[in-house]
Amino acid sequence: MTDNIGLYIHIPFCLSKCGYCDFYSFVPDEGTMNRYLDALLKRTDEYSAVINCPVDTIYIGGGTPSVFGGERISHLIEKIRSCFSVTPDCEITVECNPSSVDEKLVKALREAGANRISMGIQSAVTSERKSLGRLSDSQQAKQAVELFRANGFENISLDLMLGLENQTIDTLDESLDFILSLDTKHVSAYLLKLEEGTPLFEKRNSLSLPDEDAVCELYLHTVKRLRENGIFQYEISNFARPGFESRHNLKYWNDEEYLGLGPSAHSFLDGKRFYFERDFDGFLNGKKPKDDGFGGGEEEYIMLRLRLTNGVRFDEFQKRFGKAFPDSIIKEAKNLMKYEVITLDKSGIRLTENGFLLSNSVIAELLF
Amino acid sequence: MAIPKENIRNFSIIAHIDHGKSTLADRLLELTDSVASRDMTAQLLDDMDLERERGITIKAHAVKLNYKADNGQEYELNLIDTPGHVDFNYEVSRSLAACEGAILIVDASQGIEAQTLANTYLALDHNLEIVPVINKIDLPAADPERVAEEVEDVIGLDCSNAPRVSAKTGENVRQVLERIVEDIPAPDANDDAPLRALIFDSVYDNYRGVIVYVRIMEGTLKAGETMLMMATGAQFNVVEVGYMRATGLEPCEELSAGEVGYITASIKTVRDAKVGDTVTKLERKADTPLPGYRKVNPMVFCGVYPADGADYEALRDALEKLQLNDASLSYEPETSGALGFGFRCGFLGLLHLEIIQERLEREYNLDLVTTVPSVIYKIHLRDGSVVEVDNPTHYPDPADIDYPEEPITNAHIYSPPDYVGAIMDLCQDRRGVFKDMTYLASDRVDIHYELPLNEIIYDFFDVLKSRTRGYASFDYEIASYKRSNLIKLDVLLNGDIIDALSFIIHADKAQARARKIAEKLKDNIPRQMFEIPIQIAVGSKVIARETVKAMRKDVLAKCYGGDITRKKKLLEKQKEGKKRMRKFGTVEVPQEAFMAVLKLEDD
Numbered sequence: 023m024t025d026n027i028g029l030y031i032h033i034p035f036c037l038s039k040c041g042y043c044d045f046y047s048f049v050p051d052e053g054t055m056n057r058y059l060d061a062l063l064k065r066t067d068e069y070s071a072v073i074n075c076p077v078d079t080i081y082i083g084g085g086t087p088s089v090f091g092g093e094r095i096s097h098l099i100e101k102i103r104s105c106f107s108v109t110p111d112c113e114i115t116v117e118c119n120p121s122s123v124d125e126k127l128v129k130a131l132r133e134a135g136a137n138r139i140s141m142g143i144q145s146a147v148t149s150e151r152k153s154l155g156r157l158s159d160s161q162q163a164k165q166a167v168e169l170f171r172a173n174g175f176e177n178i179s180l181d182l183m184l185g186l187e188n189q190t191i192d193t194l195d196e197s198l199d200f201i202l203s204l205d206t207k208h209v210s211a212y213l214l215k216l217e218e219g220t221p222l223f224e225k226r227n228s229l230s231l232p233d234e235d236a237v238c239e240l241y242l243h244t245v246k247r248l249r250e251n252g253i254f255q256y257e258i259s260n261f262a263r264p265g266f267e268s269r270h271n272l273k274y275w276n277d278e279e280y281l282g283l284g285p286s287a288h289s290f291l292d293g294k295r296f297y298f299e300r301d302f303d304g305f306l307n308g309k310k311p312k313d314d315g316f317g318g319g320e321e322e323y324i325m326l327r328l329r330l331t332n333g334v335r336f337d338e339f340q341k342r343f344g345k346a347f348p349d350s351i352i353k354e355a356k357n358l359m360k361y362e363v364i365t366l367d368k369s370g371i372r373l374t375e376n377g378f379l380l381s382n383s384v385i386a387e388l389l390f
Numbered sequence: 391m392a393i394p395k396e397n398i399r400n401f402s403i404i405a406h407i408d409h410g411k412s413t414l415a416d417r418l419l420e421l422t423d424s425v426a427s428r429d430m431t432a433q434l435l436d437d438m439d440l441e442r443e444r445g446i447t448i449k450a451h452a453v454k455l456n457y458k459a460d461n462g463q464e465y466e467l468n469l470i471d472t473p474g475h476v477d478f479n480y481e482v483s484r485s486l487a488a489c490e491g492a493i494l495i496v497d498a499s500q501g502i503e504a505q506t507l508a509n510t511y512l513a514l515d516h517n518l519e520i521v522p523v524i525n526k527i528d529l530p531a532a533d534p535e536r537v538a539e540e541v542e543d544v545i546g547l548d549c550s551n552a553p554r555v556s557a558k559t560g561e562n563v564r565q566v567l568e569r570i571v572e573d574i575p576a577p578d579a580n581d582d583a584p585l586r587a588l589i590f591d592s593v594y595d596n597y598r599g600v601i602v603y604v605r606i607m608e609g610t611l612k613a614g615e616t617m618l619m620m621a622t623g624a625q626f627n628v629v630e631v632g633y634m635r636a637t638g639l640e641p642c643e644e645l646s647a648g649e650v651g652y653i654t655a656s657i658k659t660v661r662d663a664k665v666g667d668t669v670t671k672l673e674r675k676a677d678t679p680l681p682g683y684r685k686v687n688p689m690v691f692c693g694v695y696p697a698d699g700a701d702y703e704a705l706r707d708a709l710e711k712l713q714l715n716d717a718s719l720s721y722e723p724e725t726s727g728a729l730g731f732g733f734r735c736g737f738l739g740l741l742h743l744e745i746i747q748e749r750l751e752r753e754y755n756l757d758l759v760t761t762v763p764s765v766i767y768k769i770h771l772r773d774g775s776v777v778e779v780d781n782p783t784h785y786p787d788p789a790d791i792d793y794p795e796e797p798i799t800n801a802h803i804y805s806p807p808d809y810v811g812a813i814m815d816l817c818q819d820r821r822g823v824f825k826d827m828t829y830l831a832s833d834r835v836d837i838h839y840e841l842p843l844n845e846i847i848y849d850f851f852d853v854l855k856s857r858t859r860g861y862a863s864f865d866y867e868i869a870s871y872k873r874s875n876l877i878k879l880d881v882l883l884n885g886d887i888i889d890a891l892s893f894i895i896h897a898d899k900a901q902a903r904a905r906k907i908a909e910k911l912k913d914n915i916p917r918q919m920f921e922i923p924i925q926i927a928v929g930s931k932v933i934a935r936e937t938v939k940a941m942r943k944d945v946l947a948k949c950y951g952g953d954i955t956r957k958k959k960l961l962e963k964q965k966e967g968k969k970r971m972r973k974f975g976t977v978e979v980p981q982e983a984f985m986a987v988l989k990l991e992d993d
Binding site (some may be wrong): 030213215234235237238241258274277280282287288289290295297314315317321322325326358360361363376378379380381382383384385386387389390 | 918919920940941942943944945946952953954955957958960961964965
């Protein structure tokens, strides 16, 4: 087991469903939320009996945790503190939606010791937000950021989406300008993907989405503009001012262990992966999580590490697996260098910006 | 109790596709109590799944029915079903040669169509008595009287007594049996002459060896006698003779003149019992064989490769098994730089090729890659020698070639006069040389062309049908080899020649074809991490080019939290996808790209 562990809590509640989202969530009532809190508290107790190492990151995501309310979140964090040894510098992130942020919530989160906020903006352009089915407007987002900051939150992350309907470099600049004007420490920029079963997927044929080349330009433009403003890429979709990289999310990419509670939450504990199914009542009734096989192998580690700008470091690989990095992969990497998708040197392999865009192919090529 | 010879009737059923041949056959089986209704699956005579699905008969089938006619007498009816495609014309002609009559089915709503006529002429060639039957009278659009008139006018058959039936509901089907008994002559049969039996089909059976389907023209045969195949010279000791019943084989003491039956004789392969050959007896040989036998040679060749090299052995076993039952299929091992180990297979035509390919894939669960079909070219070299080439890979260096020759067919197309223009355009486009045109009737012409075989093997029949709304029928035979301005086209991907995509073509058509192939490949090769130039070349000269642009985006950008398994699965899928591609040098080509090049006209 690793020295420290991350804790993820999934809050499957939203005020409304966004058109692109296939995360597990629904619109709740008070009673449901109370029952859910009870279930979470119970599970926290159960797992505290089997986990002995300290918790150094807590991530409350969703869904929309802010819908869950400051009181319940505080209660939950308190419970975690009482059950686990939470490190003094523990990163505690709460995902919020601008439309459900108010002073009461912000103060409660601060009180509970939350120190990182992640908020979905997606776009500053009204028509683009509408197309995604977002409730709030960009003004609300601005107010929310200011409110958090006024209450002592330094570490705020904003989400941006690329490849939206009718999005161009110009409209993207509007969104980037907006985000930069809020001067946050962290940005996540996701490429829109039409997930089967979402409303956006259903009307995919009537959407005028930018083509492959245009989406790539949007992505590269984002990387460049954020870099010019001191926000550096550290993962395919994540950017931060130095020192503000998400420690919790880095656990995923570093193939480190974490416990996830809530329906659809995934865990990696003691070398085994498992998850709670997308079954709310099942979770309330104590249904056991589903086994998802072993994790932490070499292939998995390489696959995950290559998502980071740091890539795979040969010395770290050696340290973790007690053997040299496989020659066969280095050989394949040499082949791929001519396409300018990776860089290879004595210390390791990393993907280039273009390589990130082709990461599935590049990683498949390297590993298989 | 033996049925007297004058009460035997041997007949086949001919019809345009979908006019109800198999359904009528099924009704006849039911009416003669040959099979219990509860055992009837739709269309009993079409054995193979493939036949039932495509609605075509690939192999001949035969069945003996017993019928008590209205005149109170017992009759023995032998129904011989026939394949219905130009690829199998020879088999059809042998089946018809085994009969004295034929039922001609015409659809009461559609009337006479292409194959109605082609099949009628084939039957008339064999002096068969033709019994017209108007089918599908249950359809709302049925107009039996108009169709009857049409048959009288066009074919000249008296339709006043033609049964108007619905094979589907069974209405009036008994009348068909009565007409068979009354109109079709009994066989002219002499038991005392030396044995002459016509082989019209043979099938391989795991337990008995080959089962030979015959029509005894003269003489008799029983178990224990030694039979002799007159064309191949092979001899066998007869193990069993008998009749084909709808429910299975029924052994009998002796087959005699006029009868249709089967022989088993521990024959190991169908190549020893060739369709069209004459069976006689070693002890008392016939002087001359029955007319009409010819050796059937494959005319279309292509490479067949397992998509996964590990399946090579399985492919060989499958081909071996198919050949047991299909004398016209040939195969021999070959290797391709691009595709690895596989087989060069020979077929009667493109339908035959498709059927074999489909059976390999379905019945033997094989994933295949096939190359562009080719015919046999005769290449005269400068040193005076001649080489036969059925594989473009073996095409000699142009510098060594004196002149090439290609097979030319004598092709006859029957059609209503309205389509003569369209047909001539098509033939002209396929490098045809017009020979003559004959009016068979006021609304039927026979257009005679010389057509190069390599122009008709791909899709000629399909295009002909679509341009004539299905009204034209088509038949051809190899006439000769003629000198021709042929060249070999090579396909290069990222600079490497893909041998499996090379093909031979007339110089005049090279440019247009090259451009089309380049386009098709561009559409079918997925973008990869690098730009892929596609070039089509004659020797070192590139005559067409396209480019597959480099792929830009293939990324899972969204954060799925800790769901790492999902990412791994995605990569696994990618790995599987890679397996289905063929790697040529640096370029991965999916099988669909090969198929697209094959089916160039399917736009």
